[in-house]
Amino acid sequence: xxxxxxxxxxxxLWLAEGRQVALATVIETWGSAPRPVGSQLAIRDDATxxxxxxxxxxxxxxxxxxxxxxxxxKTELLEYGVSDAxxxxxxxxCGGRIRVMVEPVKG
Amino acid sequence: MDAALLNxxxxxxxxxxxxxxxxxxxxxxxxxxxPSDKSEENWLIKAIHEVLSSDKGAVVSAPDGAEWFLxxxxxxxxxxxxxxVHIAQPLAEIAALTGYDVTVVDPRTSFASADRFPGMTxxxxxxxxxxxxxxxxxxxxxxxxxxxxxxxDPALQAALGSPAFYVGALGSKKTHAARxxxxxxAGFGESDIARIHGPVGLAIGAKSPAEIAxxxxxxxTETLRT
Numbered sequence: 093x094x095x096x097x098x099x100x101x102x103x104x105l106w107l108a109e110g111r112q113v114a115l116a117t118v119i120e121t122w123g124s125a126p127r128p129v130g131s132q133l134a135i136r137d138d139a140t141x142x143x144x145x146x147x148x149x150x151x152x153x154x155x156x157x158x159x160x161x162x163x164x165x166k167t168e169l170l171e172y173g174v175s176d177a178x179x180x181x182x183x184x185x186c187g188g189r190i191r192v193m194v195e196p197v198k199g
Numbered sequence: 200m201d202a203a204l205l206n207x208x209x210x211x212x213x214x215x216x217x218x219x220x221x222x223x224x225x226x227x228x229x230x231x232x233x234p235s236d237k238s239e240e241n242w243l244i245k246a247i248h249e250v251l252s253s254d255k256g257a258v259v260s261a262p263d264g265a266e267w268f269l270x271x272x273x274x275x276x277x278x279x280x281x282x283x284v285h286i287a288q289p290l291a292e293i294a295a296l297t298g299y300d301v302t303v304v305d306p307r308t309s310f311a312s313a314d315r316f317p318g319m320t321x322x323x324x325x326x327x328x329x330x331x332x333x334x335x336x337x338x339x340x341x342x343x344x345x346x347x348x349x350x351x352d353p354a355l356q357a358a359l360g361s362p363a364f365y366v367g368a369l370g371s372k373k374t375h376a377a378r379x380x381x382x383x384x385a386g387f388g389e390s391d392i393a394r395i396h397g398p399v400g401l402a403i404g405a406k407s408p409a410e411i412a413x414x415x416x417x418x419x420t421e422t423l424r425t
Contacts, residue, residue: 097298104209107202115200119224119268120258130256130270167227193268195227199202 099143103134103197112137113197114158118145118190119169125188135159145192146172158194167195200229207231208272215274215300219247224258224266232269247271275300278419279333281326281354282344283310286369290342290412291319297416304329304354305345326350330357340365340419342399346374352381359391365422367399367415396422 116133126147133143173189211218250271283305305311341358343351375397400414
């Protein structure tokens with residue numbers, strides 16, 4: 093039985109298979125945040141991902157933004173807050189605010 | 200992140216070495232910092248020790264005002280199960296799923312067999328020797344499951360002499376009272392003995408081995424996190 097905490101190991105395996113990989117990491121949280129600081133998501137070039145940075149609320153957007161870093165080669169800092177009335181906007185339903193770092197893994 | 204740095208971090212995790220990844224937020228510059236690193240600046244080493252001991256990442260300011268994110272990677276928490284009995288089977292699996300490094304100790308090789316515990320680390324030494332070799336630390340939980348004082352008691356005595364964050368002992372209130380009497384006789388004080396969770400596990404009315412395993416894992420988690 094394996095633990096669900098093998099995000100970096102999975103990222104390293106993908107790289108070894110010749111895939112492109114990006115990482116997303118929760119670096120700060122305020123209020124009620126679904127996942128603690130340090131939580132990570134590894135994203136493969138075909139948008140397959142493992143791990144989590146929220147309870148599923150913002151992963152979709154984080155995956156898109158992380159894939160963009162594969163083209164730009166640049167680390168980016170993202171911030172997500174309460175989604176309130178704008179239901180279609182990406183946000184955290186739980187009312188917290190989090191800061192996420194997305195970065196490409198450079199071979 | 201450079202692929203080489205990622206591979207280094209994955210290797211440190213495989214070798215169970217505590218390490219932290221430091222990222223300068225303004226430009227994404229990164230390095231791995233080990234707590235024993237002599238060549239690093241003092242403020243960084245101090246901050247690395249803090250994130251590793253709290254096991255919580257943090258954004259900190261360097262003396263030059265730059266923001267750094269420090270992400271600690273501690274070796275997995277450990278769970279030592281004494282007694283390769285029926286309850287130990289689901290408990291070992293649930294603990295592994297929760298991220299624990301599980302070791303099952305039982306000198307009875309008919310119990311501690313790879314067929315019964317596929318993929319788990321098994322130790323068939325006598326519990327006092329096994330515990331001395333395993334050297335439980337503050338990131339270790341210990342649960343005795345044999346009901347047999349010859350096996351449970353030496354393990355519990357070693358557990359109480361260690362900084363283990365959780366010590367649990369399977370057994371009814373009556374069994375536990377007898378155990379407390381034996382440990383008192385052996386010279387353990389009230390505050391030592393009070394560290395033992397017995398009867399073990401949260402009271403959720405568990406009946407089957409898997410349900411009892413859930414109640415024990417829940418209590419270990421509660422002790423760790425609250």
